[in-house]
Amino acid sequence: MAPLVSAVSRTADPFVRTGKRPTLAVWKFASCDGCQLTLLDCEDELLAVAGQVDVAYFLEASSATVEGPYDVSLVEGSITTAHDAKRIREIREMSGKLVTIGACATAGGIQALRNFAGPDGGPDVSAYAAAVYAHPEILDTLPTSTPISEHVFVDFELRGCPIDKHQLLEVVSATLAGRKPQIPNYSLCLECKRSGAVCVMVAHGQPCLGPATQAGCGAICPNFSRGCYGCFGPHEGPNMPALGDRFAELGVDADGWLRALRTYNAYAGPFRKEADHVERTRS
Amino acid sequence: MAVRRLEAAALDALFGALRRRGYTLVGPTLHDGAIVYDELDGADQLPIGWTEVQDAGHYRVVRRDDDARFGYTVGPYAWKRYLHPPALRLWRAERDAEGGFELLDDAHEVPRYAFVGVRPCDVAAIAIQDRVFMGGAHVDHDYQARRAGAFIVAVNCTEPGGTCFCASMDTGPKARAGYDLLLTEIVEPGRNGQRAEPVYLLEVGSERGEELLSELGGRPARDDEVAEGERRLAEAADKMGRTLDTHGLADALRRSLDNSRWDEPAARCLACGNCTLACPTCFCNTVEDTTDLTGAFAERTRRWDSCFTHDLSYIHGGPVRVSLKSRYRQWATHKLGTWMEQFGTSGCVGCGRCITWCPAAIDLTEEVAAIAASAQARATRRQARVAPSPETGKGVGDAATTR
C-alpha cells in the first residue's frame, strides 16, 4: 500500500487559492460500484461538491464526459486485466492527485481471493471463473487482483468496503484545501469506545476484528452487537498472532480465523501474512 | 451529619427531587448485555435485580435473587463520558475577505447532570480528573462547567466485582469525600422465591445534598443499622477480585523501563486502546482541524485518544513509541508511576475496567506485580553483589566498580 501521509498533505498550491474550479474524475476498475454510490449518497453535500469542483468524468452519475487532464481522480476497483493495468497508467498520467477509494482499489478487494486460490496458495483464477461463469473460456483476466498502488503512485488511499461518506467528504475537502486529511490509522476500538458501544468480544464472547482493523466506519457492527468484519483493513500496527490466539480462546478454529482474515482486505499485508502463516502451520 | 435510613421507594423521590431542580439524570441501566450509564427517566430504569460477572477480558450480566438496585459494580464506560465527552468541538471559524479568518460564536449550553450510582472508585477518579483538567494553570473550561453543575449520588460497594481492587488503591469500597449524597444499599438474600427489597443508609456530603433531604422521607438510622452497613463494607474490602501491592511500586516501575518482562504483555497486546478509553482517569486527546468543502469554514474538534496509537507520540519524523512494548509500558508506568510526579496522586483508582474490557484479557495488576517482583529480585541481586565479603570486608565489586 502507498504511504498514508501522502503528497496530498504537501500540496503547496491549494486549489481554493487559485480561484479556478478543480476538475474531478471518478474511475471504475474491478469493483461493485458501492464506493461510487457512497459519493452519490452524499445527497446533502453533493451540491456543495458540485459547486466546488467540475465533475468532469463520472459515468455512474452522468454519461457526459470531459477530456482530461483532471485535478483530482477518485479511483474505485482493483486491477484484474492487462487492459486495466494499462488504463490506470493513463489515468495517472492525466491526474493531478489520485485517490483510491475502497478496499478493492486499496487492497485488491474480495476478488483478490484468487491471489491465494492455487493449490500451492499462489494465484489461480480458474476455479473461481468456472464456478461463476457459464463460459469461463471467453474471460480475459489476470490470475491476480491487485491494488492500484501496485501499479501507479497513489496520493491517498481511502479504506472501507464500502468507504465511509464522511471520510470521503473529508478527503475531498482536504485535497481541495491542500491539507492533510484527518483520516485516522488507529484501531477501530477507539471509535467503538467513543461511540458508546458495548464491546462484543468482552460482553458477548463474540470474535471481533476491531482490535486489528483501522477505524473509519464509526464501529457500525459492534453498535449492532456484531463483531467487526475488517472492512477497513489492518490498522497502523495490528498484532495479528495475538488476536488469532484470542479468537481461538473464543472458540474459533483455524478455518474460522482464516475465513475472518480472507474477506475484502485479504490481500492487505498484515491480514495476508497472518493467513499465510495459518495456512502453512495448520495440520 | 447523622446517617438516615431510607426505603427503596425513596429512590423515586430522589429522582423526582433532582429532576425538579433541573438536573439531567444519568445512571446505570441495562443495555446490550451490559450495565452502562445513560440518561434515565426514573428509578425503575435502574438494573433492578441484575449483577455482573467480571474477569480479565470477560463480562456477563446475570440475574440476582433479590431486587437490589445497585447490586453490581462498574460497567464499560466511566462518568468521564459526560464530564469529558468523547468528541467536543472547540471552535469554528469562517474565512474572511482579507484571507484571514474570524472565530464564530460557538457557545453551547453545558448540561447539568445528576449522576446517580457513582461508585467510590469513580468518585476518586472524578477527583483525579479535576486535578488534571482544573488543577493547573490552564483550566479546561468545558470540563469546569460540566463539573460545577454535576450532582453526585455515590453508592458504596458491599459486593466488589471480579476485577475490582479499590481497597489496594485506597479509594473504596467506601467513598470518603467528593459526593453530594452517599448511599449504602442493604439487601437480604431472597428466600423461598421471595425477592427481597433493599433498604438504604444515606449520608450527606454537601449543602446541595442536605437541601434535598426533606423530600426523601426515611428516618434516622439506628446504631445497629449503621454498624451493619460498616460491617458489610469492611467485609467487602477483603473480597476484592484483584489486589495490587502499591508499596514502592512507582519506584520499582521507574527502575524497570528496560525490564524484559514487558515483552510478555507486549506479545499479547493488540494496541486497541480499550484500556485507556475505558479508564476513568485517562485524559489523552487528539485535536483535529478540518475545513469544509467550500474551504470557507474550519473547525477544531477534540477527541479521546490513547497512548496506544502511533499518533499520540508522533513528532517530526515519526512516532516515538513504535513498539507495542513501549506503548504498554507507557500506559502502565503512567497510571501507576509517573502520574504521581505529574499530579500528586496515583492515576489508578482500582476500578478494574482496563482488565475487564481488554479484549486480550491482559491484567494490569498481574503485569505490574510481575515487573515489581522482577525489579525487587534485581535489587536483591545487586545488594548481594555489593555486600561486604567476610574475608576482605569489601564488596565483591563495590559500588564504584559495578556501576
Ligand code: SF4
Ligand atoms: S466490539 Fe470489537 S471494535 Fe468494539 S471495542 Fe470490542 S473488540 Fe474493539
Ligand code: SF4
Ligand atoms: S488503570 Fe485500570 S483499574 Fe486503574 S483506574 Fe484505570 S481502568 Fe481502573
Ligand code: SF4
Ligand atoms: S495512560 Fe496513556 S492514555 Fe492514559 S493518560 Fe496516560 S498517556 Fe494518556
Ligand code: SF4
Ligand atoms: S492492554 Fe488490552 S485493552 Fe489495552 S491496548 Fe493492549 S489489548 Fe487493548
